[in-house]
Every structure is written in structure tokens, then in C-alpha cells.
Amino acid sequence: MGTSVFYFVATFxxxxxxxxxxxxxxxxxxxxxxxxFFTFTVHYILLNAQFLAVVNxxxxxxxxxxxxxxxxxxxxxxxxxxxxxxx
Numbered sequence: 001m002g003t004s005v006f007y008f009v010a011t012f013x014x015x016x017x018x019x020x021x022x023x024x025x026x027x028x029x030x031x032x033x034x035x036x037f038f039t040f041t042v043h044y045i046l047l048n049a050q051f052l053a054v055v056n057x058x059x060x061x062x063x064x065x066x067x068x069x070x071x072x073x074x075x076x077x078x079x080x081x082x083x084x085x086x087x
Contacts, residue, residue: 006046013039026072034065 016036023029037060044053 002046006043009039009042009046013043027069030065030068030072033068034061037061037065 013036016032016039019032020029020036023032037056041053041056041061044050044056
């Protein structure tokens, strides 16, 4: 039971990591990164490292990812605001 859950979570970890790399939208990329960190938290729980799981959940998912999302919202990465190219 434990190894099957580990491989199941590891598969989702790889999928979410690839989605971070290949996502065109930066907000979606950050959201996939949050899911990747969540799978790391599940791995820590499966390895009986509850303290590392809690620290990973609070620090990375709680603080760092909120900071990333805040910066992305401030950047305003719309294509509507780009200057027109002249020939």
C-alpha cells in the first residue's frame, strides 16, 4: 500500500514539474509549482518526516508562493500593453 501511494504521488510530482516548465502562462506555472510542492509535502509525510512536511507546507506553499503570485500580479504581463512594432 505504501509503495503504491509513493509511486502515485511521484508520478503526479513529475507531471506537475513538467507542467511548470511547459506552461505558457506564468500564473499557471506558479500554481503548478504549488502543486509540486504539495506533492513534496506528501512525500515527506510518507517518509515519516512530519516536521519537514509542515515546514515545507508553511514556508514554501504559504510564503514563497504567495510572494511569487504577488510579483506576477504586479508585473502585468498582458500583450495588450506591449508597444507596437514599426517596420
